[in-house]
Amino acid sequence: MDGSVDPRRGRLLIMGGAAGPALLVRFVELAGSAAARIVVIATASESPETAEASYVDRFSALGAGSVEALRLTSRSQANAPTVEPVLRAATGVFFTGGDQERITSVIGGTATDSLLQTLVAAEGLVLAGTSAGAAMMSGTMITGGDGTGVTAQCVTTGPGLEFLPGVLIDQHFAQRGRLNRLLSAVARYPHELGVGIDEDTAILTDGNCFEVLGSGAVTVVDAGTAIDIRVPRTGPIALAGACIHVLPAGYTFHLTGRRPVIGTPAAERDEAA
């Protein structure tokens, strides 16, 4: 399907941090509401008990049929055979915030990772994540940096878990003024589409298109159109002819076509469908 998010495909709900009730409700609904079986994974968090308890309470209060935490703080846990039945029974999996590198180092390449990839691609599992749980979905993941200006030093990156390949996600975007580091990242890797997600804002995507949800905006930086890029070891980067889109709720972006879908607002499309 071109121009809107296909509800029949596996979906990713990627939140920029500090998600309010409207976004959390949307996740519960996508996972099946009263029929939802939600699994919370707090691997990114320094205090997984606290993060697990908080999201189990919130999703339960928002009407999810069942919610449980899956504690994965070591690679042996992420490779344990006990994980598979839990994930296969789930209709939605939620990754909390914290440190995205804990997610990639504990889960990357394990049985949990492979199974999640399969369930999202083929079985219609809804995979959601906020903050670090959003960053790790990228093909290339921002791991740090909040420097001044657009320079090679102002951002560090590493491979993400690639639930959404070809995309480089940043979060807490407007709140932490991260456009400079996103510009720096796409200047270095212009094949990656930079997607900066504000707090209490999310993208819902089937891998082909994404729709913007929530109270903020999603900023897309496309260095693919750039006519000149120079990334010196020190000093300012040159990036001439990049494209930028600031998209609030209701806007849809075509990922493979690298263009916003302008025309019928999403609400009207939904009614017509």
Next chain:
Amino acid sequence: MDGSVDPRRGRLLIMGGAAGPALLVRFVELAGSAAARIVVIATASESPETAEASYVDRFSALGAGSVEALRLTSRSQANAPTVEPVLRAATGVFFTGGDQERITSVIGGTATDSLLQTLVAAEGLVLAGTSAGAAMMSGTMITGGDGTGVTAQCVTTGPGLEFLPGVLIDQHFAQRGRLNRLLSAVARYPHELGVGIDEDTAILTDGNCFEVLGSGAVTVVDAGTAIDIRVPRTGPIALAGACIHVLPAGYTFHLTGRRPVIGTPAAERDEAA
């Protein structure tokens, strides 16, 4: 002349604040070095004595033939007949930082304003300004705002003195993380080209092209290419399909063509000329 700054035309040297010696030397050279007659106008400053003394000392130390301050803190001073001989004798005029609205309210529409416009356009006067002295050169001037995200509320604007029409200049750009407010301003006024100048960085322009000088970068945001813009009273702005250029020293931008000049680096063009 297409693609480079014409040295025979009147020139503007517009600095993003915190200008180091290299940029100040460039101004002194453009004004004629030992033959330079520089006038410092500290109208923007809350303490004009201090700002005047500081720049008079610096330009003198950098080899300017003569440097004097012109105190303009009221409209009657800016309309006084004593101003004309001072400005007519000058080869360079320098506006200090402070509050850009003091410049527009004290000088806007006065004999000083008219004379400066004439001298820059027809007589080859070099007009320089830093920070507030840069902002006031715009067609539309940013007067305030440093909010979160790209919203109508996060920036306030007013008319500048229009030495460089069609352009909306912001300063201290990377240092104060001002890309959001520049995006907001051009979303509201897409005919204005947004030009964000870092500290210790400047553009030198003949009104047709500008060249980037200094240690930082100049960020150009062009909303003219946008295919969809929505500016709600509250909440995030939509701006789809804008163009962004991050240009360090040596890059040239064609203002009327709204495109960077990519190809022969400025240094080689200078040698060939």
